[in-house]
Amino acid sequence: MTVGSASTIETFDRWVIPNYRRYPVALVRGEGSQVWDADGRSYLDMFPGWGCNVLGYSPPQLVKAIQEQAARLIHVPNTWYIEQQGEFAEFLCSRSFGRAFFCNSGAEANEAAIKLARLHGGGSGRYRIITFENGFHGRTFGALTATAQPKYHEGLGPLMAGFRYSRMGDLEGVRQLIDDETAAIMIEPVQGEGGVRIPPPGFLQGLRDLCDEHGLLLIFDEVQTGMGRTGSWFAYQQSGVQPDVMTLAKGLGGGVACGAMICRDEIAEDLRPGMHASTFGGNSLAMAAGLAVGHIIEQEGLLEHIKEQAVYVREELESWREQLPIINEIRVCGMMIGIELTIPAGRAVGMCMDRGVLINATNDTVVRLLPALNVTREDLDKALAVVRQVLAEMANEI
Numbered sequence: 001m002t003v004g005s006a007s008t009i010e011t012f013d014r015w016v017i018p019n020y021r022r023y024p025v026a027l028v029r030g031e032g033s034q035v036w037d038a039d040g041r042s043y044l045d046m047f048p049g050w051g052c053n054v055l056g057y058s059p060p061q062l063v064k065a066i067q068e069q070a071a072r073l074i075h076v077p078n079t080w081y082i083e084q085q086g087e088f089a090e091f092l093c094s095r096s097f098g099r100a101f102f103c104n105s106g107a108e109a110n111e112a113a114i115k116l117a118r119l120h121g122g123g124s125g126r127y128r129i130i131t132f133e134n135g136f137h138g139r140t141f142g143a144l145t146a147t148a149q150p151k152y153h154e155g156l157g158p159l160m161a162g163f164r165y166s167r168m169g170d171l172e173g174v175r176q177l178i179d180d181e182t183a184a185i186m187i188e189p190v191q192g193e194g195g196v197r198i199p200p201p202g203f204l205q206g207l208r209d210l211c212d213e214h215g216l217l218l219i220f221d222e223v224q225t226g227m228g229r230t231g232s233w234f235a236y237q238q239s240g241v242q243p244d245v246m247t248l249a250k251g252l253g254g255g256v257a258c259g260a261m262i263c264r265d266e267i268a269e270d271l272r273p274g275m276h277a278s279t280f281g282g283n284s285l286a287m288a289a290g291l292a293v294g295h296i297i298e299q300e301g302l303l304e305h306i307k308e309q310a311v312y313v314r315e316e317l318e319s320w321r322e323q324l325p326i327i328n329e330i331r332v333c334g335m336m337i338g339i340e341l342t343i344p345a346g347r348a349v350g351m352c353m354d355r356g357v358l359i360n361a362t363n364d365t366v367v368r369l370l371p372a373l374n375v376t377r378e379d380l381d382k383a384l385a386v387v388r389q390v391l392a393e394m395a396n397e398i
């Protein structure tokens, strides 16, 4: 009999659909930014839960909130009023705007936004949505079609009708795509999977102006940037541009499946009773988790902490440039960190893992870190030292 990660891998090989490329490691226990595999090795995780574990692994206060809620009530459907759902909606909307609809994932949140845009535009024959190259909105057919990256579409056609793609930064291009059938413009305020790409100054405001001019909804996909990730509750708050609709997931439940769509009060009623639903959406357990995450972020002053950490990280990474000419661009947005290389970044992930640090690479050439919002300076320093060493080795090999 095999033990540890090998045993889990063996079971997977027989029973689990192989639609993911996985590293040959089973993670079994975590604390803060540290996580252990089934063979007892520990890692510093600078990408915990693909951005979902905003408070790192099993923060005690979140664990307690989940345990208490589970013991009281795990799930009731939306045929009833759900105490924690109302409270979490109030928590989120009083820190942003409008009203909330809850679901379980980012793709679902975006499906809700797409439906809302069509229902809102329906009266005037508007249904089309403009999205952006290198964007990522999820894997369900609506969200997938919104995702203007051909590699995710291969073999899946025909896709959903009613989307047009533009280029981030090209306001004139967006203007030319708008016609009488356009209902909305949808964009990530910072592109995550696309490589921590920050829109050029004025671009989001330009989209806001176009939407106002043509009566379109502006939808911000904050699935990755929301819940404090960038150093404000939501990234739009730093851009000064208010969307009509915002979608959330990833960090919302601190690792518990939870998604939300927030929209302005005046358009909330377009999502009429019977037109949309989610069986698990807004259940007591997920809502209790979300509330706990929100309260912890506030009690621990993490938004302030992130701003300081981000300044520190940026300075640190900038100081690497001289010795590491393979660094093309450094993009830091709170605890959303992208290091764009002049060479493919994929190898860095395995090399860091071998040295006990977990990171991610995306969009071919971008090393991406999404550390827990409460990552300590000590853990951050240790991890960054390893990333630097790995990049130096990669630079030496070319």
Ligand SMILES: *Cc1c(COP(=O)(O)O)cnc(C)c1O
Residues within 6 Å of the ligand: 104, 105, 106, 107, 108, 110, 136, 137, 138, 139, 188, 192, 193, 221, 222, 223, 224, 225, 249, 250
């Ligand atoms: C991850 C992500 C999604 C998809 O979320 P899922 O929970 O995997 O469906 C959508 N939009 C953005 C910006 C994301 O980062």
